[in-house]
Amino acid sequence: MRSEDYLPRLARIEDIAIETPTEKTFTLRLGEDDPGLHFNPGQFVEISVLGSGEAPFGLASDPAEHHAFQMTVRRYPSGVVTVPLHRMNVGDYLGMRGPLGNGFPLADCTGRDILIIAGGLGLPTLRAAIFYMLARRHQYGEITLLYGARTPQDRLYKETLREWTAAPDINCLQTVDVADESWDGNVGYVSALLEQLRLQGDNTSVFMCGPMVMIRPLTSILVDMGVAETSMYVNMEAHMKCGIGKCGHCLVKSKYVCTDGPVFTYDQVREMQAYHEAGH
Numbered sequence: 001m002r003s004e005d006y007l008p009r010l011a012r013i014e015d016i017a018i019e020t021p022t023e024k025t026f027t028l029r030l031g032e033d034d035p036g037l038h039f040n041p042g043q044f045v046e047i048s049v050l051g052s053g054e055a056p057f058g059l060a061s062d063p064a065e066h067h068a069f070q071m072t073v074r075r076y077p078s079g080v081v082t083v084p085l086h087r088m089n090v091g092d093y094l095g096m097r098g099p100l101g102n103g104f105p106l107a108d109c110t111g112r113d114i115l116i117i118a119g120g121l122g123l124p125t126l127r128a129a130i131f132y133m134l135a136r137r138h139q140y141g142e143i144t145l146l147y148g149a150r151t152p153q154d155r156l157y158k159e160t161l162r163e164w165t166a167a168p169d170i171n172c173l174q175t176v177d178v179a180d181e182s183w184d185g186n187v188g189y190v191s192a193l194l195e196q197l198r199l200q201g202d203n204t205s206v207f208m209c210g211p212m213v214m215i216r217p218l219t220s221i222l223v224d225m226g227v228a229e230t231s232m233y234v235n236m237e238a239h240m241k242c243g244i245g246k247c248g249h250c251l252v253k254s255k256y257v258c259t260d261g262p263v264f265t266y267d268q269v270r271e272m273q274a275y276h277e278a279g280h
């Protein structure tokens with residue numbers, strides 16, 4: 001086991017961007033003598049707020065940047081970690097362990113069309129995956145992002161979404177459950193956007209992150225479009241403590257979400273969900 005997996009390193013808060021009323025994006029910088037953070041999109045870090053506790057957060061920034069990284073954090077009412085984290089300021093220090101987990105198999109999907117589907121707070125690690133692929137644009141076929149949020153104001157990274165919508169090298173489609181006067185885009189579920197696409201199912205890899213109530217119906221549509229369950233990758237959430245396969249908190253069936261995942265193929269996710277729902 002690498003020392004960075006269990007020994008927290010100090011990271012300084014360099015910037016805080018308010019995304020929505022409950023979500024902030026923190027840019028953290030490591031010291032110059034730190035070896036840097038070398039991560040695969042889909043991996044996460046364990047962040048400790050000194051005196052409060054530790055929690056896992058997905059890495060949301062460009063993986064080409066090694067000394068600064070971003071994570072987007074939703075504040076939960078009475079959250080032991082997220083409430084004090086949201087009160088912190090630029091210049092404050094946090095502890096960081098990682099990168100942890102496996103990440104998306106982006107290097108194995110070259111030559112294929114890529115469909116990215118994010119719901120709400122599912123966008124952060126997929127944003128890192130998009131940065132990675134856009135930096136190697138010639139290695140991939142069509143790249144499409146479908147992003148669904150509850151309302152226009154609940155969307156993360158509004159500026160980045162504007163840039164991707166205008167960019168020729170990614171097809172970025174957004175939808176909201178409930179529109180307001182600022183919104184003249186799509187209204188409805190992500191599944192309605194998916195049904196409008198013409199996919200070459202057997203040459204498409206799908207990367208997803210979002211609530212299971214969104215993912216499950218999408219996978220049925222994708223199967224009907226000819227995408228194999230083994231070509232659909234889901235970034236899963238689970239209750240975690242150690243993040244390094246030691247405490248057993250995240251064990252589902254025979255898999256540790258923290259070390260075997262958090263990215264699994266959909267056939268694996270389906271088995272794990274069935275096991276969980278059977279009351280194990």
Ligand SMILES: Cc1cc2nc3c(=O)[nH]c(=O)nc-3n(C[C@H](O)[C@H](O)[C@H](O)COP(=O)(O)OP(=O)(O)OC[C@H]3O[C@@H](n4cnc5c(N)ncnc54)[C@H](O)[C@@H]3O)c2cc1C
Nearest residue numbers: 044055056057058072073074076078079080081082237238
């Ligand atoms: C691999 C992984 C990646 C993650 N990435 C992110 C990320 O990028 N951004 C992010 O904001 N969160 C992410 N999470 C979730 C995040 O770790 C939790 O929200 C966080 O641990 C909550 O900590 P807390 O101590 O503030 O809340 P707690 O004190 O543990 O809980 C406070 C209250 O909030 C509820 N709550 C806590 N977490 C959740 C949740 N996830 N969903 C619904 N209710 C919850 C609890 O049930 C409780 O009622 C990730 C989790 C995992 C496992």
Ligand code: FES
Nearest residue numbers: 241243247248258
């Ligand atoms: S969080 Fe401890 S084993 Fe996965």
